[in-house]
Amino acid sequence: MxxxxxxxxxxxxxxxIRDRSGRDVSQVVSDIIFGVKMGGDPTLINYCKTLxxxxxxxLELTKEEIDAAVAEVPEDVMKTLQEAADRIAYxxxxxxxxxxxxxxxxxxxxxxxxxxxxxxxxxxGGTAAYPSTVLMNAIPAKIAGVEEIVMVSPPTTNGSIxxxxxxxAKIAGVxRVFRIGGAQAxxxxxxxxxxxxxxxxxxxxxxxxxAEAKKQVFGQVGIDLIxxxxxxxxxxDKGSDARIIAADMLSQAExxxxxxxxxxxxxQFVAERTAEQLxxxxxxxxxxxxxRESIEVNGKIIIVKTIxxxxxxxxxxxxxxxxxxxxxxxxxxxxxxxxxxxxVGKNCPEALGDYFAGPNHTLPTSGTARFASPLTVNDFTxxxxxxxxxxxALEYAKDKVALLAREEGLxxxxxxxxxxxxx
Numbered sequence: 001m002x003x004x005x006x007x008x009x010x011x012x013x014x015x016x017i018r019d020r021s022g023r024d025v026s027q028v029v030s031d032i033i034f035g036v037k038m039g040g041d042p043t044l045i046n047y048c049k050t051l052x053x054x055x056x057x058x059l060e061l062t063k064e065e066i067d068a069a070v071a072e073v074p075e076d077v078m079k080t081l082q083e084a085a086d087r088i089a090y091x092x093x094x095x096x097x098x099x100x101x102x103x104x105x106x107x108x109x110x111x112x113x114x115x116x117x118x119x120x121x122x123x124x125g126g127t128a129a130y131p132s133t134v135l136m137n138a139i140p141a142k143i144a145g146v147e148e149i150v151m152v153s154p155p156t157t158n159g160s161i162x163x164x165x166x167x168x169a170k171i172a173g174v175x176r177v178f179r180i181g182g183a184q185a186x187x188x189x190x191x192x193x194x195x196x197x198x199x200x201x202x203x204x205x206x207x208x209x210x211a212e213a214k215k216q217v218f219g220q221v222g223i224d225l226i227x228x229x230x231x232x233x234x235x236x237d238k239g240s241d242a243r244i245i246a247a248d249m250l251s252q253a254e255x256x257x258x259x260x261x262x263x264x265x266x267x268q269f270v271a272e273r274t275a276e277q278l279x280x281x282x283x284x285x286x287x288x289x290x291x292r293e294s295i296e297v298n299g300k301i302i303i304v305k306t307i308x309x310x311x312x313x314x315x316x317x318x319x320x321x322x323x324x325x326x327x328x329x330x331x332x333x334x335x336x337x338x339x340x341x342x343x344v345g346k347n348c349p350e351a352l353g354d355y356f357a358g359p360n361h362t363l364p365t366s367g368t369a370r371f372a373s374p375l376t377v378n379d380f381t382x383x384x385x386x387x388x389x390x391x392x393a394l395e396y397a398k399d400k401v402a403l404l405a406r407e408e409g410l411x412x413x414x415x416x417x418x419x420x421x422x423x
Contacts, residue, residue, distance in 0.1 A: 002275050002299040007309075015300060016231055016260050016317050016367065029183045029212040036187035041195050047184045054155040054179070059195045061161065061177045069163040070170055078167060084356050085135050085171050091358030092140045095377040106393030110386040115145035116222075118197060119380060120189035121174070122204035123165055125154035125181055131168035132355050136362050137204050137375065138172035144380035149174045150199055152189060154181025182206075186213035190221045203375065205362065224375055228365040229258035232350050233319040233339075235310045236265045237326045240346070242273035246281050248323060249274075251351045253294035254287040260298040262319075264310040271301045311335050318369040321350045340369045395421065 035043050041059060048054045070078075102109040121137040124130055134151065141149050151174045153161050161179055169177055178196055180188060186206075192198030201222035202214060214223045232252035236245050249261035265271050278295055285291050304310050311332055314322055318338035326332055329345040336342050340363030343350050354361050364372035389397070398417045405413035 002278055002295050002301055004271050004275060004301045004303065006303045007305075010300070010302065012313075012316060015262060015302065015313075016233070016319060025208050025212050026216075029209055029216060032183040032209075033187040033190075033213060033216055036184050036193070037191050040193040044180050044184055044188055044193065044196070047182070048155060048159075048180060051182060051184075052154050053157040054159045056155060056159040056179060059178050059180055061166070061179060065160075066166050066170065066177060069160065069166045072163045073167040077164060078171075081131060081135070081164075081168055081171055084132070085139060085168075087356060087358040088135050088139045088360075089143060092143050092360070092377050095140075096143065097378060097381070099383070104393070106390035106396075108386075108388040110388075112384040112386060113381050114384060115147070116141075116200040116380050116382065117146070118148045118150065118199045119146045120150045120152060120199035120202045120221075122181075122185060122189075122202060122206050122210060123151060123153040124204075124206055124210075125156070125161070125165075129162035129165050131162075131164045132361065133204060134165055134168035134174070135172050136360050138169065138174050140360065140375060140377045141203075141380040142173045144377045146380050148176070148197070150176045150178070150189065150197060152178045152180050152185040152196075154185075155179035181210075183209040183213035186210060186217060190217035201380070203362065203379065224362060224379055225364055225368065225372055226366075227362070229260065230255045231260045231262075231320040231365055232323065233262045233264065233314055233317060233321065234323040234325050235307065235314060235332075236263060236267070236270055236274075237307055238265075238267040238270065239327075240265070240267070240270050240325055242270055242277045243281075244346070244349075245270070245274045245325060246277035248325075248349050248351075249278065249295070249299065250281055250285060250291050251349065252321065253291040253299065254285060255290075255294075257290050257293040258298065259294045261295060262299065263301045264304055264313060265301070266304055266306055266310065268303055271303050275301060307332065314339065318364075318367045320363045320365045320369065321353070323348070323350055338369050340364045340372075340374060 044059055045056060048056050097113055099112045119141050123133055138149050151169055153165060159179060186202060188196040189199045189202050199221060203224040205227040211226050230252050234245055234248055245263060252259050253261045263274055282288055282292050315338045320340040322339035323343045324332050325346050333342060333344045341353055341359060353359060360374045362375035401417045402414035
């Protein structure tokens with residue numbers, strides 16, 4: 001049964017528990033990365049056998065394999081994936097930034113925006129297939145102008161990747177697909193092997209090993225963020241439908257045993273009814289065992305006096321997903337400062353954002369929404385500065401630059417600019 005708490009009965013750090021793995025996987029991951037760097041393709045193939053139970057001969061899927069798998073996907077699923085892709089593209093196209101030029105007499109300053117050349121996207125496998133994650137990661141990269149998108153995903157025991165994942169990859173414009181997962185896939189993308197090309201940036205969620213691998217290769221390549229277990233925080237007012245609230249909470253709890261679903265409400269009745277509904281709905285959920293552990297270990301219902309207090313608590317927690325299940329939700333939305341993605345109103349379930357609405361579902365977790373943002377097109381670009389000074393403009397600046405350089409004890413900097421004006 002989920003815990004129902006009031007103010008003073010919980011610690012802030014325990015509402016959305018940030019580090020629940022209890023495992024230090026850093027040394028294991030370090031050894032895997034070293035092994036891939038030294039052993040290349042044969043090491044990756046061996047990991048597929050020992051870790052994924054897949055006895056494969058080649059790492060990359062051929063066009064024929066992909067096409068055959070995609071042909072298995074039902075037509076209605078293909079059409080819906082395409083419509084979801086179109087909505088995601090519609091939202092993300094508005095994020096495209098152009099460079100700019102600033103000109104004064106004798107000088108010109110420019111910022112140039114360039115797409116990354118090659119990006120790797122990690123798509124989890126295992127207990128579920130996530131075609132939506134393919135769309136959310138590949139489409140912004142494509143819009144940014146990335147030249148090559150390389151996808152990795154763990155193979156099943158027969159060496160295949162779920163057809164629906166490959167269908168999403170085809171729709172989103174993924175260029176190459178490799179049947180590798182875990183920390184070894186991240187290492188392959190970061191350092192390259194004979195078969196797997198080295199990328200400029202790695203994006204996409206994964207388990208604790210994938211997250212740790214991304215940490216360890218950062219600097220060799222760019223990464224998007226370190227994603228923790230999924231979180232949803234629902235703020236509900238008096239008279240809210242507990243049945244729907246419970247369903248929304250379970251939609252996140254079924255992701256992962258370590259996922260967190262929290263309700264904050266100003267109504268004791270809503271709190272108690274939601275707890276009851278969670279029990280009723282859990283019994284009918286296919287992923288009941290996972291969802292139940294998530295709800296019973298990490299889930300909470302918190303009763304506050306006012307919605308003001310609820311929003312203030314949400315801002316302190318900075319959840320990945322925040323549902324404003326409120327009658328006047330739009331007014332309260334303006335008071336939200338820290339959240340990965342906000343779902344405004346009683347007709348806006350978080351699941352809508354996972355698949356179809358358009359905004360990205362690759363979001364900051366573990367309280368990082370205080371300083372981090374959802375994945376955007378701009379995560380797949382870089383900027384470059386260009387500076388042009390004519391003789392007269394440089395002459396105006398030379399003594400000022402030399403003054404500041406000498407203030408920092410860097411005489412060579414001063415000489416560098418002043419030498420251009422020696423007689």
